[in-house]
Amino acid sequence: MFDVEKIREDFPILSREISGRPLIYLDNGATSQTPKCVVDHIADTYYRVNANVHRGVHTLSQEATDAHEAARRRVQQFIGAGSSSEVIFTRGTTEAINLVASSFGDEFLHDGDEIILTVMEHHANIVPWQLLQRRRNIKLRVVPIDERGDLNVDTYKSLFNGHTRLVGVAHVSNVLGTINPVREMIAYAHAQGVPVLVDGAQAVPHLRVNVQELDADFYVFSAHKVYGPTGIGVLYGKEKWLDAMPPYQGGGEMIAHVDFSGTTFGELPFKFEAGTPDYVGTSAFATALDYVDHIGLESIAAHENELLRYTTDRLQDIEGMRIFGTSEHKSSVISFLVDGIHHYDMGMLLDKLGVAVRTGHHCAQPLMTSLGIEGTVRASFAAYNTKAEAEAFVAAVKRVVQMFR
Numbered sequence: 585m586f587d588v589e590k591i592r593e594d595f596p597i598l599s600r601e602i603s604g605r606p607l608i609y610l611d612n613g614a615t616s617q618t619p620k621c622v623v624d625h626i627a628d629t630y631y632r633v634n635a636n637v638h639r640g641v642h643t644l645s646q647e648a649t650d651a652h653e654a655a656r657r658r659v660q661q662f663i664g665a666g667s668s669s670e671v672i673f674t675r676g677t678t679e680a681i682n683l684v685a686s687s688f689g690d691e692f693l694h695d696g697d698e699i700i701l702t703v704m705e706h707h708a709n710i711v712p713w714q715l716l717q718r719r720r721n722i723k724l725r726v727v728p729i730d731e732r733g734d735l736n737v738d739t740y741k742s743l744f745n746g747h748t749r750l751v752g753v754a755h756v757s758n759v760l761g762t763i764n765p766v767r768e769m770i771a772y773a774h775a776q777g778v779p780v781l782v783d784g785a786q787a788v789p790h791l792r793v794n795v796q797e798l799d800a801d802f803y804v805f806s807a808h809k810v811y812g813p814t815g816i817g818v819l820y821g822k823e824k825w826l827d828a829m830p831p832y833q834g835g836g837e838m839i840a841h842v843d844f845s846g847t848t849f850g851e852l853p854f855k856f857e858a859g860t861p862d863y864v865g866t867s868a869f870a871t872a873l874d875y876v877d878h879i880g881l882e883s884i885a886a887h888e889n890e891l892l893r894y895t896t897d898r899l900q901d902i903e904g905m906r907i908f909g910t911s912e913h914k915s916s917v918i919s920f921l922v923d924g925i926h927h928y929d930m931g932m933l934l935d936k937l938g939v940a941v942r943t944g945h946h947c948a949q950p951l952m953t954s955l956g957i958e959g960t961v962r963a964s965f966a967a968y969n970t971k972a973e974a975e976a977f978v979a980a981v982k983r984v985v986q987m988f989r
């Protein structure tokens with residue numbers, strides 16, 4: 585049984601007050617709060633186990649290594665990867681995409697080649713490719729959306745040609761909430777011989793993802809959006825690609841043998857993990873995934889979808905309300921504007937009422953441009969949000985609107 589009040593007890597931060605009112609945290613798309621078990625895990629590792637991983641002969645180092653590598657297997661299992669060596673730990677989604685853009689880009693992209701992206705990509709899945717453009721004369725082609733915020737799949741298919749080398753697509757839009765048909769998009773790309781990178785930062789907290797079922801070539805996400813610690817991310821890559829890609833960074837941990845006449849690199853996944861990893865974070869992330877599975881991702885999603893439907897319906901009663909992203913396939917994000925009220929004003933006044941939302945372009949400026957706006961207010965739900973919070977949020981938005989009318 586999904587018991588939201590019990591879940592809330594796991595998150596001490598939720599009992600904070602902001603401006604004398606109970607905090608209503610609706611900025612989960614930016615980062616989710618961290619349950620006590622995860623924070624305790626971090627403290628416990630520092631208090632009892634802390635030692636650098638790999639190569640250590642002493643007990644603490646072996647325990648730390650075991651926990652770090654067990655976390656890799658936990659992630660493998662959580663996303664349905666075929667092998668734990670296909671799970672590379674990074675600092676986040678952003679670093680994971682930079683790794684692919686740099687390494688895959690250097691190896692497989694040449695002047696005249698093309699990459700297909702979508703207009704709803706986060707800057708993390710745009711700028712790394714633009715940096716690559718400084719080194720390679722490649723073209724970025726962009727899939728547009730329709731008025732509901734769904735990708736135009738016919739246009740997507742029409743963008744492929746003999747120069748297409750990669751597709752990069754968000755599984756779920758951080759602004760519109762649209763759940764993109766990535767499985768179909770991947771199947772189509774593969775039929776053209778083109779690999780696909782999926783940005784799963786907004787999907788993994790809300791949908792059961794199986795990278796093998798999707799047949800994704802690369803799948804990336806961040807722990808801090810899935811109740812895990814900040815500073816940990818995952819790059820899943822098919823072994824055939826990772827094997828063929830050069831290292832991203834050089835240093836300790838990623839080598840087989842170093843000599844001034846030349847260096848040989850380590851096996852996967854270590855080839856892509858230069859330097860001391862955040863082994864405290866990785867093992868705490870495994871605890872976060874255990875926490876999610878204990879509640880049940882499907883139950884979490886059902887709860888969030890109920891909040892999404894309820895809040896969307898209520899917000900629509902407000903005069904001048906514009907909601908961006910009304911796809912039938914939508915995750916628990918609501919981006920909106922109210923006529924005549926700047927998104928920053930709305931966000932700041934909501935904060936005074938205890939409600940934390942995000943305002944601005946949400947690192948998706950090309951999407952804002954295509955919508956003809958500068959930014960939105962964004963509310964996003966997690967497992968611990970309640971219907972009472974959704975009601976209070978809608979009431980707070982109405983109150984702000986009244987102040988302006």
Ligand code: PMP
Pocket residue numbers: 613614675676677678679706708709754756757758783785786806947
């Ligand atoms: N992609 C998407 C869709 C996101 O929502 C985010 C986080 N806002 C990122 C990438 C970047 O994630 P991080 O900052 O954790 O690297």
